[in-house]
Amino acid sequence: MNWIFEPWPWYIAGPMIAFIMFLLLMMGKSFGMSANLSTICTLCGAGDKVAFFKLDWKSQKWNLIVVLGAVIGGFIGANLLTTDMAVAINPETITDLHALGFKSAGTSYLPLKLFANNALLSAQNIVILAIGGILVGFGARYAGGCTSGHAISGLSDAQLPSLIAVIGFFIGGLAMIHILFPLIF
Amino acid sequence: MRTLVYLCIGILFGITMFKSEAASWFRIYEMFKFEAFHMYGIIGSAVTIGVIMVQVIKRYQIKSFYGEQINFYPKTKSFNRYLFGGIVFGLGWGLAGACPGPMFTLIGAGFLPILVVLLAAVVGTLLYGVLKDKLPH
Numbered sequence: 001m002n003w004i005f006e007p008w009p010w011y012i013a014g015p016m017i018a019f020i021m022f023l024l025l026m027m028g029k030s031f032g033m034s035a036n037l038s039t040i041c042t043l044c045g046a047g048d049k050v051a052f053f054k055l056d057w058k059s060q061k062w063n064l065i066v067v068l069g070a071v072i073g074g075f076i077g078a079n080l081l082t083t084d085m086a087v088a089i090n091p092e093t094i095t096d097l098h099a100l101g102f103k104s105a106g107t108s109y110l111p112l113k114l115f116a117n118n119a120l121l122s123a124q125n126i127v128i129l130a131i132g133g134i135l136v137g138f139g140a141r142y143a144g145g146c147t148s149g150h151a152i153s154g155l156s157d158a159q160l161p162s163l164i165a166v167i168g169f170f171i172g173g174l175a176m177i178h179i180l181f182p183l184i185f
Numbered sequence: 186m187r188t189l190v191y192l193c194i195g196i197l198f199g200i201t202m203f204k205s206e207a208a209s210w211f212r213i214y215e216m217f218k219f220e221a222f223h224m225y226g227i228i229g230s231a232v233t234i235g236v237i238m239v240q241v242i243k244r245y246q247i248k249s250f251y252g253e254q255i256n257f258y259p260k261t262k263s264f265n266r267y268l269f270g271g272i273v274f275g276l277g278w279g280l281a282g283a284c285p286g287p288m289f290t291l292i293g294a295g296f297l298p299i300l301v302v303l304l305a306a307v308v309g310t311l312l313y314g315v316l317k318d319k320l321p322h
Contacts, residue, residue, distance in 0.1 A: 010223050013205030014230025020198050021231070022238055027190065028249040030258075033286040037310040044307075052314035062191045067289045069195015074293025076196065077203030087209045090220040097214065110210045110282070110291070115298045128280065129298055133288075133305025134312065135277025140285060141313040142320065143270025144260060147284040150271075151228055154260060156235025161260035161267045168271015169278060170217075176279030177217040184280075 005083050021152060029062060032149030034140035036060070036067050078109075085109040100185045128184065135172075143168060202290040210282025217279055266322040277309075 008016075021031040038053065039060040046053035078085070086107050097105035104112040112119070119125045140146040143165045145154060151169070154162025202208040207227055216224035241247065242255050249255050260267075278284050281302045283291060288306065291299040313320075 007206050008201070008204040010205070010226025011230060013201055013207065014227045015234055016197070016201045016205075017227065017231040018234035018238060020194060020201065021235055023190075023194050025238075025242065025255055026250045027187070027194075028251060028253055028255065033284070033289075034310075036289075037285060037307050038314075040307050041311050041314065046311055046314065050311070050314045052317055053311075062187070065188055065191040066195035066198065067286075069192045069197075070199035070202065070286060070289040071195075071293035072192075073196040073199015073201070074203050074208070074290035075199075075295070076293075077200045077290070078294035081200065081204060087206050087211045089211045089215045090218075093211070093215045093218055093220045096218070097211070105211060109206075109294070110296055115210070115291075115296045117297045119298050120301070125298070126301055129301040130305040130308075132277050132281025133302035134309035135273050136281055136284065136288075136302070137277075137306030137309025137311075138313045139270050139272070139274025139277055139309070140306075141270070141310050143267050143274055146274060146286075147228075147278075148286055152231050152235060155232045156239050157257050157259075158236065158239075159260050161263065164264060164267035165271040165274075168268045168273075169275040171268075172272040172275020172277070173213075173217045173279040174275075175272075176276045177214060180276075180280075 004081055007088070017152060018156075021156065024066075027062075030149075031153045032063075032145055033067065033070075034137075034146035034149060036063050037137050038141060039064060100181060102185070139172070198286065199290045199293060202287045203294055208283060208287035208290045208294070213278060213282045263322055266320075269321065277306075 024031045039057050042053045042055055042057045087109055089106065094106040102111045102113055114125055114129060143150065145165065150162040150165040155166065205227055206212045212224055215221045247255065283302060285306065288299055288303045
């Protein structure tokens with residue numbers, strides 16, 4: 001049973017994601033996580049001011065329960081199923097990240113510089129995290145989906161729009177890491 | 186009953202995101218550096234199985250657990266919104282190192298600063314709703 005405490009290889013994780021999509025399809029739903037961000041806006045009353053958020057949130061309750069499960073799953077994964085939180089990324093990537101000032105590369109799950117609890121004491125870090133979040137939320141709704149809705153569900157259904165979106169994800173991600181990172185960090 | 190099923194699906198998803206390290210900022214960085222196969226393997230194998238699954242469901246008209254027809258909704262045909270929206274999303278994915286699903290997973294895993302990212306993602310969604318009609322789609 002020790003394997004369960006080890007990081008899961010891609011050939012376990014990928015089929016598992018496909019299985020999750022299968023379960024949601026069989027429940028008569030579809031797999032898409034960013035829709036929940038929209039539902040949260042509706043729950044906060046955004047529908048009164050902005051027509052885009054005018055919807056019956058109850059029709060999306062199932063998806064909110066899925067993400068509640070994702071929170072619980074994160075707790076279980078981190079606290080009960082993991083003994084060593086270090087992520088064994090490529091040693092070259094580690095060297096790279098050390099040079100950028102990410103000293104925790106290779107020894108932690110997330111960079112401590114940005115995600116340790118005391119990172120919240122730095123205004124600069126909060127701005128970086130907030131900009132990242134705003135871009136993800138804005139982009140996901142603009143593109144009509146995120147990694148789950150486009151890269152997994154959309155590509156599985158051979159949707160051309162999803163392929164365009166995924167190409168966009170990569171253009172954005174590559175630009176951030178190769179061009180903007182050296183300027184930000 | 187259905188609620189419990191959705192909760193279990195979510196838990197399975199959360200555990201998978203955490204244990205596969207798809208929720209790790211480092212894995213996303215490594216992916217955009219093309220320095221590991223890991224993330225490509227995860228997405229690639231999920232999509233490969235997904236394509237077969239969708240084809241089988243369509244061809245054999247497999248019914249849902251509740252005996253209903255399974256519908257696939259084609260996305261609206263367009264180019265700009267998918268490319269521009271995708272690029273904006275990708276910039277954020279690279280910087281925050283988390284897409285919407287893993288954001289929730291990381292809250293459960295106990296990383297407090299991810300709350301800033303999630304809150305900002307809700308603000309970003311709101312911002313899109315407000316600016317929607319002014320953007321090229």
